[in-house]
Amino acid sequence: MSVGELSMKNSTTGSGDAAAKNGILILHATAGAGHTRAAQAIGAALKARGEAFQLVDILDCTPALFRRMYVKSYIDLVQKAPELWGYLYDRMDVVRPATSKRVKARLAFNQLNSQPFKKLLKESAPRAIVCTHFLPLELLSDLKGRGKIDVPVHxxxxxxxxxxxxxxxxxxxxxxxxASAARELVRKGYPAEKIRVTGIPVDPVFAERTAGPAARAKLGLPEKPTVLLSSGGFGVGPMVEALESFRASSAEISLVVVAGKNAELEKKCREVAKTLRVPVTVHGFVTNMHELMDAADLIVTKPGGLTTTEVLAKGKPMALVSPIPGQEQRNCEYLLEAGAAVRLYDVGDAAFYLTGWLADAERMKRMTAAAKAIARPRAANDIAGALLGGV
Structure with missing residues (x-):
């Protein structure tokens, strides 16, 4: 991480003015919406306890050019050259010793540009720090190792x-x-006694479940088997192709599409929806994803860590599309092995597969049970408890 001019315009605090000092400092990064949603979930859990916290995008502690390039390069890479991303992901998945030239050079560069980040730590004087993105961890580890800070870092x-x-x-x-993730950390050299299997934190609203018919009635959706096609916060995924597969379909189902912040994707989905006999509701970015998930019988999504964790918390089966090589591929494999998801390989024939899965009541029942079995909807609350307990 390179750190430059400090800008706190995107930081938020909880529990009043006292939150900016001596509370819990939650660091995230707007490189993929999931890291931010995880941070917000922890903040919500702390707020429910009446605890002070400060939520800060670590990229706001970097030069504007770095911030733009970091986010843009990641999105461009995973969309336009996913195989290259997967190659880099695997090549970098090696814990290198602190004495290696690469680690020393990276740390020296970070230290040289870390004054704004150090200023943030000094001004906020947190009682504990929690990071939902890896960017700040190297600096924090170095500062702790040299005795410059003495607060718990999670x-x-x-x-x-x-x-x-x-x-x-x-x-x-x-x-x-x-538990497998904990074992992987141990194999990478981290002490087992410092690892907690909490699950990935999601907003408490995803732990509340409303029956499908009631949710559909509230949202004004048809009372039919419903498929939710989610493209995530950034609007990534082959949703237009999936919709186009329904051109010849007259299946008695309903489709709901969430295009996220991708205005072009939303526009294309609306254009295709007009040509279909199957009822389709198209949204852009939404703040009621928990309600849309309640309304759905099957959710089509890329296997991002946060989105799939939210779906599990709702106890819903998934059809997974276009996993990015690397982290999403590993998420996908885990969900398939657990029986909570199926893999939609041929998006161009989505209509055939989705209607078939919906019609297979026993399969849907098994997937629903599997999703509920591996869900950890209280993860944010458990992490908040650990932060406040001084672990």
Missing amino acids: AVVTDVSPHALWVYPNIDCYHVAT
Whole structure:
């Protein structure tokens, strides 16, 4: 991470003015919506307890050019060259010793540009720090190792597999999704006694479940078997192709599409929806995803860590599309092995597969049970408790 001019315009606080000092400092990064949603979920859990916290986008502690390039390069890479991203992901998944030239060079560069980040730490004087993105962990580990800070630092891994970029020696506690993730951390050299299998934190609203008919009635949707096609916050995924597969379909189902912040995707989905006999409701970015999930019988999504965790909390079966090589592929494999999802390989024939799965009542029942069995809807509350308990 490179740190430059400090800008706090996107930070938020909880529990009043006191939150900016001596509370819990929650660090996230707007490189993928999931990291931010995980941070917000922890904030919501702390707020419910009446605890002070400060939510800060670590990219606001970087130069504007770095911030733009970091987010843009990631999105461009996973959309336009996913195989290259997967290659880089695997190559970088090695915990290197602190004595390696690469680690020394990266740390020296970060230290040289870390004054705004150090200023943030000094001004907020947090009682504990929790990171839902790996960017700040190296600096925090170094500062703790040199005795420059003496507060508990927690890391919350937002996918089922903890990549080596998350692993640093002086982090006090890692919160991971599964027992397998904990084992992977141990194999990468982290002490088992400092790992908690909490699950990935999601907003408490996803832990509340409303029956499908009631949810559909509230949202004004047809009372039919319903498929939700979600493209995530950034609007990524082959949703137009999935919709186009319904051109010849007259299936007695209803489709709901969420295009996220991708205005072009939303426009294309609306155009295709007008040509279909199947009823389709198209949304852009939404703030009631929990209600849309309640209304759905099957959810089509890319296997991002946060989205799939929210779906599990709702106890809904998934059809997974276009996993990015690397973290999403590992998420996908975990969900398939658990029996909570199916893989939609041929998106161009989505209508055939989706209607078939919906009609298979026994399969849907098994997937629903599997989703509920591996869900950890109280993860945010458990992490909040660990932060306040000084773990």
